Structures are given as C-alpha cells and as structure tokens.
Amino acid sequence: MEIRIMKNILDRNQNKADEVRSLLKSKNVKMVNMISSPGAGKTTLLERTCEKLAKSHRIGVIEGDVTTDRDAQRLKKYEIPIVVINTEGGCHLDSHSISKVLGYFDLDNLDILFVENVGNLICPSQFDLGETFKLAIVSTTEGDDKPAKYPMLFREAAAALLNKIDLIPYTNFNIDNFKNDLRNINGQLPLFEISCTMGDGLENWFQWITKKICP
Amino acid sequence: MEIRIMKNILDRNQNKADEVRSLLKSKNVKMVNMISSPGAGKTTLLERTCEKLAKSHRIGVIEGDVTTDRDAQRLKKYEIPIVVINTEGGCHLDSHSISKVLGYFDLDNLDILFVENVGNLICPSQFDLGETFKLAIVSTTEGDDKPAKYPMLFREAAAALLNKIDLIPYTNFNIDNFKNDLRNINGQLPLFEISCTMGDGLENWFQWITKKICP
Numbered sequence: 407m408e409i410r411i412m413k414n415i416l417d418r419n420q421n422k423a424d425e426v427r428s429l430l431k432s433k434n435v436k437m438v439n440m441i442s443s444p445g446a447g448k449t450t451l452l453e454r455t456c457e458k459l460a461k462s463h464r465i466g467v468i469e470g471d472v473t474t475d476r477d478a479q480r481l482k483k484y485e486i487p488i489v490v491i492n493t494e495g496g497c498h499l500d501s502h503s504i505s506k507v508l509g510y511f512d513l514d515n516l517d518i519l520f521v522e523n524v525g526n527l528i529c530p531s532q533f534d535l536g537e538t539f540k541l542a543i544v545s546t547t548e549g550d551d552k553p554a555k556y557p558m559l560f561r562e563a564a565a566a567l568l569n570k571i572d573l574i575p576y577t578n579f580n581i582d583n584f585k586n587d588l589r590n591i592n593g594q595l596p597l598f599e600i601s602c603t604m605g606d607g608l609e610n611w612f613q614w615i616t617k618k619i620c621p
Numbered sequence: 622m623e624i625r626i627m628k629n630i631l632d633r634n635q636n637k638a639d640e641v642r643s644l645l646k647s648k649n650v651k652m653v654n655m656i657s658s659p660g661a662g663k664t665t666l667l668e669r670t671c672e673k674l675a676k677s678h679r680i681g682v683i684e685g686d687v688t689t690d691r692d693a694q695r696l697k698k699y700e701i702p703i704v705v706i707n708t709e710g711g712c713h714l715d716s717h718s719i720s721k722v723l724g725y726f727d728l729d730n731l732d733i734l735f736v737e738n739v740g741n742l743i744c745p746s747q748f749d750l751g752e753t754f755k756l757a758i759v760s761t762t763e764g765d766d767k768p769a770k771y772p773m774l775f776r777e778a779a780a781a782l783l784n785k786i787d788l789i790p791y792t793n794f795n796i797d798n799f800k801n802d803l804r805n806i807n808g809q810l811p812l813f814e815i816s817c818t819m820g821d822g823l824e825n826w827f828q829w830i831t832k833k834i835c836p
Contacts, residue, residue: 442740443659444771445763472743474770480708496775497712497743527659528687528712528741545761547788548660555689555740556659558710573762576788578818603793 419533423501426508426536433513435503435544443552443558444525446545447569449477450602451611452520456484458612463619466511470499477522477570487511500528501536515620517604527552531542531559539564539618542595546570547577550584555589565596565614571602634748638716641723641751648728651834652719652736654752656774658767659740661760664692665817666826667735671699673827678834679727683736685714692737702726712745715720716751732834742767746774754779754833757810761785762792765799772806780811780829786815 430437440448446521456465469478478490489507503541513520521537522620523530531540542563544552547570553560560566561619566588574581581599588595600607645652655663671680684693684705693705704722706714714736724736736752738745746755757778759767762785768775775781781803789796796814803810811829813823 437742443740443763444767445760447659472771472773474766476766478771495743495747497741524743525658526712526741526743528710528739528746532710545660545762547760548658551691552659555691556687558687570762572790573788576791579767 422483422505423534423536426501426505427538428538429508430513430519430536430538433516433517435516436538437515437519437536438525438615438618439521439523439530439535440538440543441523441527441530441563442525442543443527443545443548446525446543446548447602448543449480451567451569451600452481452522453484454602454605455520455612455615456481456486456607456609460484460486460614463616464515464517466516466519468499468504468507468519470524472496472523472524482508487516489513493524497524498533499523500533500607501534504535518615527556527559531562533571542566544568545555546574546579549578550580551587553584553591554587560588560591560595563595564618565598567598567600567607567611569600571599571606626742634716637749638749641720642722642753643717643729645734645751648731650728650731650734651753651792652734652751653830654736654738654745654755655758655834656738656742656745656755657758658742658760658763661740661758661763662817663697663737663740663758665792666758666782666784666815667696667737668699668766669817669823670735671696671701673823675699676820676829677773678831679730679732681731681734683719683722683734685737685739686798687711687739694813702731708739712739712741713748714738714750715748719750719808730831733830735750738827742771744748746777757781759761759783761789764793765795766802768788768799768806769802775810778807778810779833780813782813782815782826784815784817786814786821 466487540563542559599609681702690705753815813826
C-alpha cells in the first residue's frame with residue numbers, strides 16, 4: 407500500500423515535470439537543477455557564474471532552502487530575478503513547486519534558470535523538476551568516496567563539478583580514487599575541477615555552460 | 622490525504638521507536654543517533670572514539686549507508702560488532718530497520734551502540750530511531766550558516782560537534798556567526814570544537830561521551 411501511494415505521488419510529479427519541461431522548451435529557457443550536499447558551494451558557484459555571465463546572458467535563479475533566504479540575499483547584487491522556495495522541513499524541491507513559481511519569471515526574457523536545490527545528496531536526485539539537465543556538485547572536503555556512496559546523482563547528471571580543489575593539500579582527498587569511482591558509475595560524465603573561492607578551473611565551466619545556453 | 626498517510630507512517634515509526642527505546646533501556650545500552658551531511662566526519666569520529674574507548678567500553682556500531690560497506694570496513698580493525706544497513710536509495714534510517722538489526726547484537730554485553738545515519742542533514746532528524754539521544758555533527762568546510770539553514774537537527778540534538786576546525790584558516794568560516802546562530806536555535810546545546818584528523822578538542826568529547834555511558 408505504501409509503495410502504491412508513493413508511486414502515485416511520483417507519477418503526478420512526473421506529469422507536472424513534463425509540463426514544466428514543455429513550457430521551458432517552448433520559451434527556449436534552459437533550466438539547470440543544481441544538486442549537492444549542504445555547503446558544497448552551490449551558491450558560491452552561482453555568484454561566480456553571475457559575475458561572469460549575468461551581463462551577456464539573461465539569468466534567473468530559484469533558491470530552494472529548508473528555511474531562510476540567506477542564499478538569495480547573497481545573489482541580490484547581480485540584479486537578476488530570484489524566487490525563494492522555503493520547503494519548511496522538506497528535503498527536496500518538486501515539479502509542482504517549480505511550476506507554481508515559474509509564473510514569477512518573464513520566461514520570454516530569460517536564457518537560463520538555475521535551480522539551487524535543497525542541500526541534500528539523496529532526495530533531490532529522485533525528483534524530476536522538469537529541468538533541462540542536472541548538475542552534480544561535490545567538494546573535496548567531503549571526501550573522495552562520495553560518488554561511490556551516493557551514486558544516483560552521478561548517474562543522472564549532465565556534468566559534475568568538484569569544488570574546493572584549493573583545500574586538497576590540507577585533506578586526505580585522493581583525486582585518483584575519486585575519478586576511478588566516478589568513471590565506474592558514469593564514464594561519460596564531464597568533470598570540472600574548480601575552486602569557487604580562488605577561481606581555479608572556472609573558465610572551463612563558463613565555456614561549457616555558455617555552450618549549453620546557446621548550442 | 623497525503624498528510625494523513627504520512628502521519629500514519631510516522632505514528633507507526635514512533636510506536637516501533639518506543640519499543641526499541643524500552644528494550645535498550647532494559648539492557649542499559651545507550652544508543653547514539655549520529656546525524657550530519659555527507660563527509661562531515663562521522664566515520665572518522667567513530668574511528669577516534671573506538672581507538673580511545675573500545676578497550677574500556679563495549680561499543681557496537683550500526684552503519685547506515687545508501688550503498689557500499691566502506692564505512693564499516695574502516696571500523697573493522699577495532700574488533701567491535703558492526704552491522705551495515707544499506708537503504709538502497711533511502712535517505713534515512715528508521716526504527717523498523719533498527720529494530721530488525723538489534724537481534725545481531727549481544728545487548729547484554731554492550732554499553733553503547735553508535736548509529737551512523739545516512740549522510741543527510743534533513744530527513745534523518747525527522748525519524749526517531751528509538752535512540753537515547755541524537756548527535757549533530759557539522760564541519761567547518763560546509764560554511765558557518767548550516768545551523769541557521771538546517772535548524773531541525775540542532776533543536777533536537779543532545780550535543781553538537783564542529784569538526785575540521787584545523788581547516789578554518791583556509792576557509793571563510795566565521796565561528797562567531799556559527800555560535801550566534803546555534804545559540805539562537807538551541808541555547809543549551811553543548812558544542813565540541815574538534816578535528817578528527819588532527820586530534821584537536823577530542824579529550825572534551827571523550828569525557829562527555831564516557832559520562833553519558835555511565836552517568
């Protein structure tokens with residue numbers, strides 16, 4: 407019985423996700439579902455990305471958070487449209503909440519809509535938001551075993567970003583182990599090795615995401 | 622309708638949690654539900670704790686993981702009883718799975734049972750396992766805003782451990798902001814500032830947890 411109900415919920419989520427995907431496609435808006443553990447650097451990546459691209463591209467952001475609007479406050483200075491979804495304890499965003507807040511954006515004047523999902527490496531990867539693609543973001547300080555221990559996200563993502571590479575010298579992070587595990591899970595996954603605070607490796611990321619906006 | 626069903630599920634979880642709690646109390650076994658983001662250092666904390674206490678106290682461990690037995694492998698050398706629960710995609714442990722695996726432990730010869738929950742700062746804090754108390758573990762590299770952004774866990778925990786304090790000089794972590802937020806959420810919460818890799822601050826933790834075992 408529980409399984410049947412869960413399936414119904416997921417089915418309804420899927421229908422709504424398909425609706426969101428069709429609407430965004432008709433408006434030529436790319437939607438990026440950003441997934442990571444808490445504190446892996448999603449907001450800092452958005453800060454760097456807005457600094458580089460917000461003048462040449464029309465960027466919008468949906469901020470998913472359990473509570474507070476702190477992440478949105480950090481992005482305000484880029485003068486882009488931002489909507490916060492507070493899940494009030496909920497562990498992931500879903501396509502219904504995305505569908506509801508899309509009305510707050512002028513989709514005819516938007517190139518890319520970043521969705522910063524709730525900080526959680528598990529649940530968000532199980533809910534289709536109607537995104538164009540998912541991004542997996544993981545930081546070196548979480549340890550090199552994260553792809554092996556949380557493989558779902560890395561199977562589905564269009565790219566992985568390994569953040570905080572500047573901290574590798576101070577940790578026991580082994581990049582060969584990390585890459586081997588990642589290759590076993592998803593051999594095709596592009597990987598960007600970056601530091602959002604120091605700026606390392608970001609040019610490759612900017613080029614990749616720019617191409618995704620205008621292929 | 623969805624809310625009603627969820628309430629039923631939680632009610633049943635609560636009944637089983639009460640059963641687990643009674644059983645452990647009758648055996649005088651303390652059960653510690655360890656909750657954190659992925660990679661905050663739960664397993665390394667267990668390594669240090671086993672090194673210090675496994676000879677003087679009878680320790681058992683339940684390892685909750687989405688997949689793999691990597692954490693359990695790291696603890697094998699301490700020659701303590703360990704049971705792995707693979708949730709296969711599930712985002713938290715629940716009292717039913719705990720109840721099932723308790724049978725693998727000799728509860729008459731156990732002082733403390735550490736449960737390393739699935740790496741997730743949200744869902745595990747919403748499910749009572751029948752634990753004696755919860756521990757909130759958070760690392761400096763996740764940022765100083767984690768208590769404010771994920772307050773549920775910090776409201777319920779018996780203690781908080783701030784791990785990776787050795788990495789503070791290389792990050793923008795502000796310990797005053799962290800402590801202010803924590804105090805606003807739960808002014809009574811004991812806080813241990815530690816580095817599980819460097820050994821900083823662990824003596825205070827060992828003293829506190831030893832007292833919890835034999836008050």
